[in-house]
Amino acid sequence: MQKNWVTGFPRIGEQRELKKALEAYWSGKSDFDSVISTAKELKKRHWNYQKETGMGYISCNDFSLYDTMLDMALTLGAIPQRFRHMQNEELYFAMARGTQNAVAMEMTKWFNTNYHYIVPELSPADDYKLDATKIIEEYKEAKSAGITPKINIIGPLTFLSLSKRVDRGDTFELYDKIVPIYEELLETIGTLDNEVVVQIDEPIFVKDVTPKQLSLIKPTYDKLCAAAPNVKIAIQTYFESAVEAVKVFVYTPVWAIGLDFVYGEENFRVLDELAKSNKLLIAGVIDGRNIWKSDIDYKKELLEQIAQKFPKERIIVATSCSLLHVPYTLKYEEKMDSEIKNWLSYALEKLDELSLLSKLFFDEKLNEEEQALLTSNKAACLSRKSSPLIHDKVVQNRIQKINKWERADRFEDRIKVQHKVLRYKPLATTTIGSFPQTPEVRKARRDYKSGTITEEQYKQKMCEYIDKCIACQEECGLEILVHGEPERNDMVEYFGEQLKGYGFSQNGWVQSYGSRCVKPPFIYGDISRPKPMTVEWITYAQSKTEKIMKGMLTGPVTILNWSFVRDDMPRSEVSKQIALSIADEVDDLQNAGIKIIQVDEAAFKEGYPLKSSKISEYERWAVRDFKLCVAPAKKETQIHTHMCYSEFNDIIKTIEAMDADVISIETARSGNELLKVFAKSGYKQEVGPGVYDIHSPRIPSVEEIVKQIELLLEVLPKDQLWINPDCGLKTRKWEEVIPSLKNMVEAVSIVRAKLNA
Numbered sequence: 102m103q104k105n106w107v108t109g110f111p112r113i114g115e116q117r118e119l120k121k122a123l124e125a126y127w128s129g130k131s132d133f134d135s136v137i138s139t140a141k142e143l144k145k146r147h148w149n150y151q152k153e154t155g156m157g158y159i160s161c162n163d164f165s166l167y168d169t170m171l172d173m174a175l176t177l178g179a180i181p182q183r184f185r186h187m188q189n190e191e192l193y194f195a196m197a198r199g200t201q202n203a204v205a206m207e208m209t210k211w212f213n214t215n216y217h218y219i220v221p222e223l224s225p226a227d228d229y230k231l232d233a234t235k236i237i238e239e240y241k242e243a244k245s246a247g248i249t250p251k252i253n254i255i256g257p258l259t260f261l262s263l264s265k266r267v268d269r270g271d272t273f274e275l276y277d278k279i280v281p282i283y284e285e286l287l288e289t290i291g292t293l294d295n296e297v298v299v300q301i302d303e304p305i306f307v308k309d310v311t312p313k314q315l316s317l318i319k320p321t322y323d324k325l326c327a328a329a330p331n332v333k334i335a336i337q338t339y340f341e342s343a344v345e346a347v348k349v350f351v352y353t354p355v356w357a358i359g360l361d362f363v364y365g366e367e368n369f370r371v372l373d374e375l376a377k378s379n380k381l382l383i384a385g386v387i388d389g390r391n392i393w394k395s396d397i398d399y400k401k402e403l404l405e406q407i408a409q410k411f412p413k414e415r416i417i418v419a420t421s422c423s424l425l426h427v428p429y430t431l432k433y434e435e436k437m438d439s440e441i442k443n444w445l446s447y448a449l450e451k452l453d454e455l456s457l458l459s460k461l462f463f464d465e466k467l468n469e470e471e472q473a474l475l476t477s478n479k480a481a482c483l484s485r486k487s488s489p490l491i492h493d494k495v496v497q498n499r500i501q502k503i504n505k506w507e508r509a510d511r512f513e514d515r516i517k518v519q520h521k522v523l524r525y526k527p528l529a530t531t532t533i534g535s536f537p538q539t540p541e542v543r544k545a546r547r548d549y550k551s552g553t554i555t556e557e558q559y560k561q562k563m564c565e566y567i568d569k570c571i572a573c574q575e576e577c578g579l580e581i582l583v584h585g586e587p588e589r590n591d592m593v594e595y596f597g598e599q600l601k602g603y604g605f606s607q608n609g610w611v612q613s614y615g616s617r618c619v620k621p622p623f624i625y626g627d628i629s630r631p632k633p634m635t636v637e638w639i640t641y642a643q644s645k646t647e648k649i650m651k652g653m654l655t656g657p658v659t660i661l662n663w664s665f666v667r668d669d670m671p672r673s674e675v676s677k678q679i680a681l682s683i684a685d686e687v688d689d690l691q692n693a694g695i696k697i698i699q700v701d702e703a704a705f706k707e708g709y710p711l712k713s714s715k716i717s718e719y720e721r722w723a724v725r726d727f728k729l730c731v732a733p734a735k736k737e738t739q740i741h742t743h744m745c746y747s748e749f750n751d752i753i754k755t756i757e758a759m760d761a762d763v764i765s766i767e768t769a770r771s772g773n774e775l776l777k778v779f780a781k782s783g784y785k786q787e788v789g790p791g792v793y794d795i796h797s798p799r800i801p802s803v804e805e806i807v808k809q810i811e812l813l814l815e816v817l818p819k820d821q822l823w824i825n826p827d828c829g830l831k832t833r834k835w836e837e838v839i840p841s842l843k844n845m846v847e848a849v850s851i852v853r854a855k856l857n858a
C-alpha cells in the first residue's frame with residue numbers, strides 16, 4: 102500500500118498548452134495530430150511531476166481534451182441522437198461545442214466550483230455500449246511512462262444524478278441500461294493488469310442525498326466489485342462531508358473511501374463506523390481548491406485526530422479533491438510580492454506538501470531538502486499570522502464599530518421619493534452595464550498596463566469610448582444610461598485591483614470549461630478601499646448627458662465567489678469587509694450626484710452551500726452584506742442589483758430581503774417563467790427581466806420583443822417592470838447591439854401606446 106494519493110491533476114498545462122493546441126485546431130490552423138501530441142506530452146509531464154515528488158497513487162483518465170463527464174458519456178455510449186452520425190474527434194467536439202446543425206450539449210457548474218461540465222443527455226430510446234478505448238490507452242501510456250496508475254472514472258450514481266433526460270423523465274429509470282456498462286468497463290479494466298486501482302468519483306453524496314440514491318449504493322457496488330475481483334475500488338467524495346453514504350458504503354466490498362477533511366468536517370462523525378470495516382481511508386487534508394500553503398503542523402495534527410478514531414495503518418494521505426481547481430506552479434509568478442508568494446501553494450507545491458506531510462505522519466526520516474521545506478513552511482505560516490500586509494487594525498476597528506447595517510427607510514417610502522426625483526415612466530428602459538468591448542478598448546487597457554501609453558492617453562481613450570457609448574444609447578432612445586464599463590476587464594478583477602488586501606497572479610490559470618481558463622484574483626488580507634474606484638468614470642459619463650447615468654459596482658458576494666479567499670478567517674467576515682469598501686463607493690457616488698447605483702450580484706446563487714442545512718447561514722450573511730454595502734444610500738438614491746440566470750424558486754424571499762429597489766435578471770431564454778416566481782411570492786420591488794437573449798448575434802425583431810413584454814405584463818403590472826436586455830452586451834458587436842436596442846425601445850413605445858389607448 103502506498104502512503105499518499107493525488108485525487109486528480111490539472112490538465113490544461115502550466116502554459117495553457119492544451120488550450121492553445123485546441124484553439125489552433127478548432128480554428129483550422131493545425132490538425133488533430135498536434136492536439137494529440139500536446140496531450141501526450143502534458144500527460145507525461147504531469148505524471149512525472151507526481152512521480153518525482155514521491156506520490157503513491159497517481160491517476161490516469163483524469164486527463165481530458167474537454168471534460169471528464171463528456172468522456173464518461175462517450176465511454177458509456179451515451180451519445181445524443183443528433184450527433185450519432187459523427188465519429189471520433191468530430192463527434193467529441195460536436196457534443197461539447199455544437200455544430201451548425203446540432204446544438205451543443207448543456208454545460209453546468211461542477212458542484213460549488215467554477216469548473217463546468219457537460220451534462221450527459223440520456224434517452225430511454227437509446228442503447229448504450231461500452232467504449233473503453235480512452236481509458237485503456239491512457240493506462241498503457243502511463244505504464245510506458247513508468248507509472249502504474251489508478252484509473253479515475255465518474256461513478257454511476259453521480260453520473261445518473263447529474264445527467265438529464267431529453268424527455269425530462271427520471272434518469273434513474275435508465276439505471277438498468279447504464280450500470281451493466283459500468284460492470285463491463287470494470288471487467289475490461291481488470292484485464293489490464295494483475296491488480297488495478299480504480300477511483301470511482303461519487304461526489305453526489307456530499308449533497309442532500311435522497312433515499313433512492315442511498316438505496317442504490319449497495320446493489321450497485323456489490324455488482325461493480327464482483328465484476329472484476331482484481332480491481333480495487335476506491336470511492337472518492339469531495340467538497341463536503343458524505344456521512345450518510347459512507348454508512349452504506351461500509352457494507353459493500355469497496356476497497357477504500359476518500360473523504361474531504363478540509364471542507365467536510367462532519368466526516369469525522371463517520372470515522373468510528375468506517376474503522377469497524379476493513380476499508381482504507383483516503384484522508385483529503387491538503388486543500389485541493391484553494392491556493393494557500395498548508396500549515397503542515399496543523400495538517401499533521403488533523404491527521405493525528407483522524408488516527409485517534411481510525412487505524413493509522415489504513416490511512417492514505419490525500420488532497421481534498423482534484424487539483425484541477427488550482428493553478429499549476431508558482432514558478433512563473435515573477436512579479437508577485439515575495440512575502441505574499443511565500444504564503445501560496447499551487448498544484449506542484451501541493452505535491453511537495455503532500456509528500457512531506459505523509460512522511461511526517463508516518464514517521465519517515467526527512468532528507469535535508471524536506472527538512473528545509475518544513476522549516477520554511479513553519480516560517481511562512483507564522484508570518485501569515487502576524488504580517489501587517491494581512492492584518493489591518495483600521496479595518497478591524499471599523500468592522501467592530503459598524504452601526505448602520507441597512508438603509509434607514511422602508512422600500513415603500515423610498516420608491517415614492519425615487520419616482521418623484523427620477524421621473525421615469527413605467528417600463529423604463531436600461532441595460533445591464535457593459536457595452537461591446539472592442540479590440541481597441543482591450544488594447545488601450547493592455548497598453549496602459551504595460552506602460553506603452555500614459556495615464557492621460559488612456560483616460561482619453563476611455564472617455565472617447567464613454568462618449569460614443571452615451572451617444573449610441575441616446576440614439577437608441579434608452580432612458581437610464583450606463584457608461585459601458587470600458588475600463589473593466591472583468592467585473593471582479595476591476596475592483597480587486599483597487600482594493601487593499603487583494604492579490605493577482607501572473608499565471609494562476611484555472612480551467613473553467615473546455616479550453617477556457619480564468620485567473621481568479623485572491624484575497625490575502627483585510628480589505629479596504631484606499632480611494633474611490635469608479636467615481637471619476639461615472640461622474641464623467643453623467644456630465645456628458647442630461648439623462649440619468651447609472652453607476653456600476655460589483656457586490657461583495659460576487660467578489661468573494663469569483664476569488665480565491667483567505668482561509669484564516671470565515672468567508673462571512675471577508676464578505677463583510679468587502680461590503681464596507683463597496684459601501685464607501687456607494688456613498689461617494691451618491692455624493693457626486695449619481696442617482697441610480699447598480700450593485701451586481703451575478704454570483705449570488707452560485708455561492709449557495711451544497712447541503713441545504715447550511716443554506717440559511719449563507720443567506721443570513723449574504724443578505725446582510727448586500728444590505729450593508731448599500732446602507733449609505735439615501736432614500737432618493739435608487740439601488741439596483743443584477744443577477745444572472747438563476748432558479749429563483751427557492752430563493753425568492755431571500756432576494757426580496759436584499760431589499761434592492763430594482764433587480765434586473767437574465768430571463769430571455771425562459772419566457773416569463775422565471776418572472777412568475779416573483780409574482781407568486783408577492784415580490785414588491787421593481788424588476789427588469791431580460792427581454793432578449795444576447796447570447797446569439799441574431800437581432801430580435803420589434804414584434805418579438807413586443808410579444809415578450811406582453812408576456813411579462815401578464816405576470817407583473819407595468820409600474821413594477823423595467824425593460825432591459827439580458828446581461829452580457831460586452832460580448833457582442835456594436836452592429837448587433839444598436840439595432841437590437843433600437844428594436845427594444847420601439848417595442849416599449851408600442852406597448853406603452855397600447856396601454857395608454
Ligand code: GLN
Binds near residue numbers: 534535743829831
Ligand atoms: N454589469 C455587468 C455587465 O453588464 C454584469 C455582468 C454579469 O451579469 N455577469 O457586464
Ligand code: ZN
Binds near residue numbers: 703743745767828
Ligand atoms: Zn448577468
